[in-house]
Amino acid sequence: MILDVDIRHQQGAFALHARFQSDGKLTALFGPSGSGKTTIVNAVSGLVQPDHARIAVQGRVLVDTKKSIDVPKHRRRIGYVFQEGRLFPHLSVRHNLLFGRWFTQRNERKAGFDHVVELLGIGHLLDRRPSTLSGGEKQRVAIGRALLADPQLLLMDEPLASLDDARKSEIYPYIERLRDQGGVPIVLVSHSVAEIARLATSVVVLSEGRVVASGPAAEVLRHTNFFEQGGLTEAGALIEARVLRHDERYELTELQARAGTLSVPRLPHPVGTSLRVRLRARDIILSLRAPEGLSALNVLPGFISSIDEAGGASVDVQLDCGGDPVVARVTRRSVEELGLKSGLAVHAIIKSIAFDPEALGVAGQKNIRNLRP
């Protein structure tokens, strides 16, 4: 188990009682402002001393209040990347990066400088000062500095929150590479469902200091009711699809998923690339018959596997489309009028334009390289 957390902590009027486990390579902590995300990462890193807790990272117990275990923060081997990079302004990028190593004993140093630099694409920045870098470049350097201290876990507390969308898109591929090739598990605090859909392998959803859901990203994201505050319209299924071909004439790309083929606006990825695709529940319409004369390009046949009654006017209809889980958020009235029930064959219709390029990420690779030189 990468992360095993059980914390009870009173902070003024706020009570945190969070318990979860994760063995994901990138665990996202999601929840509205004030739900306790930062308090959790602070307790893991040692910045907050919880009242009662047991926290283990990769099997190593960092805190166990019952046994009076409280590993000092400099011995925890936790890398921390803050919202703003907090680089040393008077040092070059190279020296900012090397600073991360000074706290690691020589015989414990495993992360290779060149490998980290290559992974984050910062080789051309090494002689520059932080003041000359863009926000996204600063964050990549901050991540590199944390990695070079050879952490057992990398905590990122909204590392992209101060960046605009263009800068975020620039940095996502590096975080994907870090997740797939970095060899260090990551905990990412995020407010954005699109970001989580793109990057996370596991998700923990918090509300008012409690864990309301946790598990593999694809499992958690398809239950839209967990995302009522802020993310409801963003939640949906995560499926894996391969780039099949590009259609230059119409500027479309065809993707092959287990559920069928999907046409999306032209993507830059080469044929054969494996992608994770988010299908937002709100973008899916259900039909009992195969539609004809429709302008939507994507129709996936499937069966209803369950109907989640979340209360209110809408329900989540969970589908099995050729082995891919798909979820449609429809009105309770449609469920009644169409006679939707488990086992019924339906067609899920998705507009091609509904695919959000922000949330289209490269799927994790099987051959994980370690951070060894």
Ligand SMILES: Nc1ncnc2c1ncn2[C@@H]1O[C@H](COP(=O)(O)OP(=O)(O)OP(=O)(O)O)[C@@H](O)[C@H]1O
């Ligand atoms: N030192 C403190 N004393 C009293 N209350 C605190 C203290 N620090 C945080 N809190 C409260 O604890 C709660 C949880 O805060 P926390 O920062 O963990 O939330 P969060 O989910 O990270 O929020 P955000 O997304 O806004 O960063 C909030 O209600 C906050 O006001």
